Amino acid sequence: MTTATSSLEPRAVSAPGKVLLAGGYLVLDRGYTGLVFGLDARIHVYIEPIRTNSGVILSEIIVKSPQFQEAVWEYGYRLKENDGGIAVTQLRASHDLPLTRNPFIETALAYALTYITATLPHLPIHASSISILADKSYYSNTSALPPTSRFHNFKEPLFDAHKTGLGSSAALVTSFTAALLTHYLPKELFDLGDEKSLTVLYNLAQASHCAAQGKVGSGFDVASAVYGSCLYRRFSPSLLEGYGEPGSPNFSTRLKHLIDEQAWDTEIHKSAIKVPSSLRLVMCDVDCGSKTPGMVKQVLQWRTSDPEKATQIWNALQTANEAFAAELTCLATSDTQNGDAGEKYTVLKRKILEIRSLIRQMSLASRVAIEPPQQTALLDACSALPGVIGGVVPGAGGYDAVAVLVENKEEVVEELKKLLSGWKVDRGEDAADGVKIGKVEMLDVREEMVGVRLEDPGIYKEWMDY
Ligand SMILES: Nc1ncnc2c1ncn2[C@@H]1O[C@H](COP(=O)(O)OP(=O)(O)O)[C@@H](O)[C@H]1O
Numbered sequence: 001m002t003t004a005t006s007s008l009e010p011r012a013v014s015a016p017g018k019v020l021l022a023g024g025y026l027v028l029d030r031g032y033t034g035l036v037f038g039l040d041a042r043i044h045v046y047i048e049p050i051r052t053n054s055g056v057i058l059s060e061i062i063v064k065s066p067q068f069q070e071a072v073w074e075y076g077y078r079l080k081e082n083d084g085g086i087a088v089t090q091l092r093a094s095h096d097l098p099l100t101r102n103p104f105i106e107t108a109l110a111y112a113l114t115y116i117t118a119t120l121p122h123l124p125i126h127a128s129s130i131s132i133l134a135d136k137s138y139y140s141n142t143s144a145l146p147p148t149s150r151f152h153n154f155k156e157p158l159f160d161a162h163k164t165g166l167g168s169s170a171a172l173v174t175s176f177t178a179a180l181l182t183h184y185l186p187k188e189l190f191d192l193g194d195e196k197s198l199t200v201l202y203n204l205a206q207a208s209h210c211a212a213q214g215k216v217g218s219g220f221d222v223a224s225a226v227y228g229s230c231l232y233r234r235f236s237p238s239l240l241e242g243y244g245e246p247g248s249p250n251f252s253t254r255l256k257h258l259i260d261e262q263a264w265d266t267e268i269h270k271s272a273i274k275v276p277s278s279l280r281l282v283m284c285d286v287d288c289g290s291k292t293p294g295m296v297k298q299v300l301q302w303r304t305s306d307p308e309k310a311t312q313i314w315n316a317l318q319t320a321n322e323a324f325a326a327e328l329t330c331l332a333t334s335d336t337q338n339g340d341a342g343e344k345y346t347v348l349k350r351k352i353l354e355i356r357s358l359i360r361q362m363s364l365a366s367r368v369a370i371e372p373p374q375q376t377a378l379l380d381a382c383s384a385l386p387g388v389i390g391g392v393v394p395g396a397g398g399y400d401a402v403a404v405l406v407e408n409k410e411e412v413v414e415e416l417k418k419l420l421s422g423w424k425v426d427r428g429e430d431a432a433d434g435v436k437i438g439k440v441e442m443l444d445v446r447e448e449m450v451g452v453r454l455e456d457p458g459i460y461k462e463w464m465d466y
């Protein structure tokens with residue numbers, strides 16, 4: 001048995017955001033795959049022990065998100081009887097503050113501490129203080145102040161912040177879980193540089209993210225937070241059935257078994273996607289009056305009602321998505337600086353148009369606004385600019401975002417920015433659904449190949465006094 005104890009050193013970990021460039025809806029089914037890119041907007045988690053001078057032993061973990069107002073969550077924790085693992089209870093941080101819950105933090109904490117004590121039953125879990133810092137692009141910057149450091153002070157409560165849809169909860173759960181495991185477990189048992197530890201992290205983050213969300217999605221967002229950009233085939237959803245809740249009898253043994261011993265059938269293919277250095281992704285946040293809840297449910301309902309047509313579209317899309325990934329990777333591996341860019345990217349451009357055409361067929365047949373006409377107009381205008389390879393509605397689609405692949409040249413990005421900033425705000429008012437697309441904002445992010453990683457704990461100093 002290992003007798004090693006954990007270090008009491010401060011640790012920091014970050015994980016990337018995501019964009020599902022191709023494979024929305026398909027990736028929910030293990031028969032198909034998704035092409036997910038990590039983004040260079042990261043969520044960082046810093047952890048340090050709380051040291052007391054008095055010799056009093058605290059059982060408290062304090063979590064703060066110092067970029068936001070009133071974002072402090074304090075937890076007490078204790079080992080439950082009947083092998084229930086570690087249960088956490090939220091404590092009131094201050095009498096003046098309302099008790100707001102953060103289900104992603106609370107669940108990730110209970111899962112990670114349970115896994116840690118199941119791994120090393122006699123390890124003392126000392127009190128610690130955790131800070132979360134998110135890169136700017138996760139939220140639209142509504143305050144007028146220019147950002148002064150890498151991390152922006154949003155000066156508003158977290159729950160009022162306008163999210164840009166980069167997958168904050170998956171990046172948070174992943175980096176938060178990794179920070180706890182790195183901090184409490186000795187390096188022989190958990191090391192982010194080691195494949196086996198990444199598998200543990202992936203399984204644990206996937207399980208707690210699904211539990212916190214109250215639903216089992218495809219998990220592409222946690223996959224890219226852990227592994228970075230990849231071709232992703234999901235795990236069987238049945239894996240996450242019936243292992244109980246933190247505190248319930250045998251939760252600890254069941255969770256440990258699920259994470260360490262159960263054979264997960266996730267497939268991560270890192271080498272199947274590469275981006276040539278001559279290209280980059282550009283992400284855009286589209287402000288719109290209308291969000292479309294329940295798109296997934298509606299599309300899947302249609303798929304069940306018309307399986308023949310749906311299978312035809314699903315298979316054609318899978319072929320088109322794979323061909324796009326193959327062409328991108330082929331260009332990346334034979335990347336030459338020379339050659340006529342117009343000709344070099346002809347096939348890639350055609351592949352994107354094929355994908356879009358099939359997505360519009362899916363939209364039409366399911367009557368769900370996946371690539372609605374307002375987005376078609378925007379994507380067509382972007383694609384007509386010199387140096388733009390093409391663009392898609394990422395993820396589930398809808399009105400609120402577009403992702404554009406462009407030549408990696410400042411002038412191309414500048415021209416695109418100009419087009420977007422001048423995009424007529426009320427365009428689309430003639431569309432049958434009456435949805436008006438508002439301001440379109442280019443986000444300061446691009447693709448990132450690397451997943452979760454250790455950071456230098458020293459870089460967060462200025463945020464530690466908040
Ligand atoms: N900076 C942060 N600090 C603390 N919690 C955060 C932070 N960013 C996101 N979260 C958690 O993630 C939730 C947002 O998750 P979700 O609605 O799934 O959006 P997303 O698509 O960005 O993942 C928030 O309500 C909060 O619980």
Ligand SMILES: C[C@@](O)(CCOP(=O)(O)OP(=O)(O)O)CC(=O)O
Pocket residue numbers: 020023024025026027028165166167217218219220221296394395396397
């Ligand atoms: C439909 C989907 O395949 C893709 C949805 O991707 P989005 O990026 O649109 O959505 P969020 O997870 O809410 O950020 C569902 C899934 O794979 O879980």
